[in-house]
Amino acid sequence: MTRKAAHAHPEEDDALVRRLRAGDEAAFEEVVRLHAGRLLAVVRRFLPREEDARDAVQDAFLAAFRALDQFTGSARLSTWLHRIAVNAALMKLRARSRRPEEPIEELLPRFHEDGVLADTPRDWPGGADALLEKEEVRQTVRRSIDRLPEGYREVLLLRDIEELDTEETARLLGLTAGAVKVRLHRARLALRTLLAAEMETGTP
C-alpha cells in the first residue's frame, strides 16, 4: 500500500484527526465523504457482491473510529484507512460461508506428456502502456481478475495491486510464504490464459 491517492496534506490529516478524537460530528461526515468512495472501489475487488463490499467499508470506518488513538500520523490518513479497509474485506471473505475452492487447473497452461506446451502462444499486439490507454482493455483486465478463483484472486490483489510483500500476505491469509508464491504464479498464469483469449485477436 505504497502508492495511494493523496486527498489531503498531512497537516490537514492531523487537524481532521484531532476533530475526530474530540467527537466533532461534522468531522466524521467529512472523513466518510472524503474516503468512502475510494475505499469502496478497493474493497469491491475482493468482494464482488456490492452488499458485502458496502458492509466491509462500513466495518472499516467503525473500526477506524474506534482505533483513532492508534493513528500516529506516521502514515497518511488515506493510507491508514486503506489498510483497515483491506483487512475488513479479508475478514468479510473469511466470515462468509466459504464455497469449496474453485479449481484453477483449467485456466493453467497445458502441456504434452513430454512437457512441451500444448497450445502455441501468440503475440499480443501493443505494449502495456498503449493497451492501458484503452478503457476496454482496463475493463477486460479487471473482469478477468474478477473471474479468478477466490483463493488466487486475493493473493494477486494483495501482492500485485496492494503491493504487500510475501510475508505480510502470508500472515493476513494464514498461508506459508511458499504457498503465497505458488498461488501468485498460478493466479498470473490463469489471468494470462483469460487475457490471451482477448488479446490474441487484437481486439480486446
Added chain:
Amino acid sequence: MNCKEFVDFIMAYLNDELPAGERAEFERHISDCPPCITFLDTYRKTVDLERRAYDDVEVKRPSMAEAPETLVQAILAARRKGGGGGA
C-alpha cells in the same frame, strides 16, 4: 529443461530468485524455444496490465470514487448508534 519446467520457473526468474544453475538452464531453454519466448513475453505483459488495471480509479479519475449517499448515511448512522468511537 522442458517447457513445463520453464513455465514453473518464470516468476522466480523474473524475481531474480533462481539459483545460477537453473537460471542458466532457463536461459538455454528460451534461446531454443520460440513458443516460450512468446509465453514469457505475454506473462510479463499480463503482470504489467494487472498491476496497473486500477490506477485510474485512484489517480486519474477521482469521480469514479464518489461515495454513494446511502452508504455515507449508513456509516454515519451506525457510528451514532455506538458502533464507532470518538467522544
